Each structure stands twice: as C-alpha cells, then as structure tokens.
Amino acid sequence: MKILGPDFLVFGIDDVDAGHRCAVDYGLKVVEKGAHGGTYEALDGTGIVIRRSSDPGLLPATAAKPGLRETRYGVADKATLQAIGAELSKDRDVKELANGLLQSTDADGYHIAFEVTGRRPIDGPWYGINVPGQPPGRGMNVTATTIDEPDIRPYTLSHVVMFTRDKVKSENFYAARLGFRTVDSFSNLGPFMRPQGTHDHHTLFLIQAPPRGMEHFTFHFAGANEVLKAGWEFSRKGYKSFWGPGRHILGSNYFWYFNSPFGGNIEFDADMDIHDDSWRPRSVPMSVDASQSFLLQYADKWAPTGGPPKH
Numbered sequence: 410m411k412i413l414g415p416d417f418l419v420f421g422i423d424d425v426d427a428g429h430r431c432a433v434d435y436g437l438k439v440v441e442k443g444a445h446g447g448t449y450e451a452l453d454g455t456g457i458v459i460r461r462s463s464d465p466g467l468l469p470a471t472a473a474k475p476g477l478r479e480t481r482y483g484v485a486d487k488a489t490l491q492a493i494g495a496e497l498s499k500d501r502d503v504k505e506l507a508n509g510l511l512q513s514t515d516a517d518g519y520h521i522a523f524e525v526t527g528r529r530p531i532d533g534p535w536y537g538i539n540v541p542g543q544p545p546g547r548g549m550n551v552t553a554t555t556i557d558e559p560d561i562r563p564y565t566l567s568h569v570v571m572f573t574r575d576k577v578k579s580e581n582f583y584a585a586r587l588g589f590r591t592v593d594s595f596s597n598l599g600p601f602m603r604p605q606g607t608h609d610h611h612t613l614f615l616i617q618a619p620p621r622g623m624e625h626f627t628f629h630f631a632g633a634n635e636v637l638k639a640g641w642e643f644s645r646k647g648y649k650s651f652w653g654p655g656r657h658i659l660g661s662n663y664f665w666y667f668n669s670p671f672g673g674n675i676e677f678d679a680d681m682d683i684h685d686d687s688w689r690p691r692s693v694p695m696s697v698d699a700s701q702s703f704l705l706q707y708a709d710k711w712a713p714t715g716g717p718p719k720h
C-alpha cells in the first residue's frame with residue numbers, strides 16, 4: 410500500500426486565533442481563514458486544518474480537548490485507496506465521502522483518513538552546505554546567511570506522535586493492515602514506523618502511556634540552520650520551548666519542540682534518516698543518552714562589545 414505519510418492534520422481547538430498565530434509564526438502559509446478557523450500549508454501543499462472544538466463538521470474528540478481530531482494520510486493512487494477501503498472494512502466502519510476521502514479508525518479508536526495525495530513538487534530555495542573535500546553545496550558567491558533573511562518555511566508534513574493504550578496492538582494494526590514497517594523502537598515506549606510510500610525513518614511514532622491523543626507533530630525544514638533559526642525566532646515570539654534544540658539518534662533528525670495551542674507539542678524537524686526494506690530495526694530502551702545526540706539551550710543574541718553574554 411503506497412501510503413506517503415500524513416498530508417493533513419485536523420485540529421479542534423478552543424482558541425482559533427492562537428492557533429492561527431502559531432501556524433503563521435511557525436511558517437505555514439494561510440490557505441483560508443475565518444471565524445471558523447483556517448487551513449495552512451507547507452511548501453508541498455501538506456498542512457493543518459484548524460476548527461473550533463464545537464464545529465459540527467469535526468469528527469468526535471477521542472482525547473481531551475483541544476486536540477487532534479483526524480490524521481489524513483496521502484496515498485499514491487486510487488488503487489491504494491481501494492485496497493485500504495477493502496482491508497479496513499473487514500472489521501471496522503469505513504466511510505467514503507463525496508470528495509474521495511476515506512474515513513476510518515485505528516486500533517486506539519483515533520480517526521484516520523486517506524485520500525489521493527495533493528502534494529506538489531517542492532518549490533523552495535536550494536539548500537546546500539560546503540564540506541571540505543566535497544563539491545560545493547552552494548554556488549560561488551552564494552551566501553548562506555544575510556542580515557535580512559527571508560522567512561523560513563516548512564517543506565512538508567513529517568510525522569505525528571500518538572499515545573497508545575497498547576503499543577503491540579497498535580503496531581500490529583499499522584503493520585498488518587496498512588503495510589507500515591517498524592524502522593526502530595524504544596523498547597519501553599513504542600515503535601517508529603514508516604508507510605511503504607516513503608523512505609523517511611518515521612511518519613508515525615507510538616508511545617504507550619496513559620494520556621490519550623497526540624503528543625506532538627512536526628513538518629520537515631530544510632536543515633539544521635532552519636530548525637535553529639526558525640526555533641530561535643519562535644522563542645523570541647514568546648513560544649515556550651519544551652525540548653531542544655538537539656539531534657535525535659533514532660532517525661537522526663534535528664529537533665526543537667515547543668508548547669502549542671493544538672493539544673500537544675509542535676516540533677521543528679530536519680535531516681531525518683531514510684531507510685529501505687533492507688534496514689534491520691534497532692530496539693533500545695529510552696534514556697537521555699538514547700534519545701538525543703546532544704541538547705542545546707536558547708540564548709538571546711550577544712555581541713563582543715562589552716561584558717560577557719547573559720544566559
């Protein structure tokens with residue numbers, strides 16, 4: 410089944426104005442916005458939908474409000490959509506909407522949906538780095554930074570992390586019913602999984618823990634510089650850092666997590682590992698050393714014109 414990963418996350422939240430500000434401050438482009446909420450997208454057209462918690466068009470909440478109401482996966486073609494419908498309808502309700510969206514639920518009762526992807530080729534600036542001994546990553550006289558840097562934009566929706574009541578049951582559902590592969594696991598938490606339509610280390614991570622709903626979600630940014638710079642600007646706008654910046658070991662992605670109005674954390678992510686089916690999954694217990702290669706802390710800007718930097 411050629412599932413590419415999440416194309417849209419649909420949120421039901423109480424403060425749609427705070428949601429709007431957060432989406433824009435994060436770098437997403439406004440597709441539509443009104444008193445009802447809004448739709449926001451990354452460079453490839455993946456994105457998030459924000460609606461009021463009470464919106465009758467939303468699917469029922471499966472966790473405390475506010476929060477994620479639906480994960481809409483993009484699939485490669487109609488044949489995949491039909492295969493998913495045939496598979497899931499064996500033991501659960503599957504609803505096909507007039508717009509082609511196929512709605513169902515996963516093993517935890519969370520709403521999942523599938524549609525033929527609307528992802529576009531990414532129209533973003535070339536991202537290159539210069540490494541000694543290797544061909545230049547950037548052209549001659551192309552500077553990586555400028556004083557007036559353009560806004561940083563997320564490239565594509567990367568992954569969503571969900572709490573699960575039963576990590577084995579949930580992993581089996583995504584593997585056996587939807588063709589996801591487990592790439593790595595934290596043995597005491599749960600699996601990192603990727604569907605067959607992407608090589609990304611994970612588009613879904615499951616954490617067995619008492620809370621219900623979403624732990625965090627993130628889009629991919631171009632690289633470490635963009636995660637650090639965008640996160641730095643996000644901090645200056647008053648968003649509270651939850652964890653980071655740092656670099657994970659499983660997946661190798663740079664990360665920086667912040668509190669959000671979406672009922673879970675929002676992350677800035679870049680440079681995730683890619684894998685094919687020859688990869689042998691690792692399974693390690695979660696620990697501070699296993700979960701990150703390094704961890705840094707935000708500081709205000711400083712220049713060597715007087716006293717020492719303030720931390």
Ligand SMILES: [Fe+2]
Nearest residue numbers: 568625627676
């Ligand atoms: Fe993440």
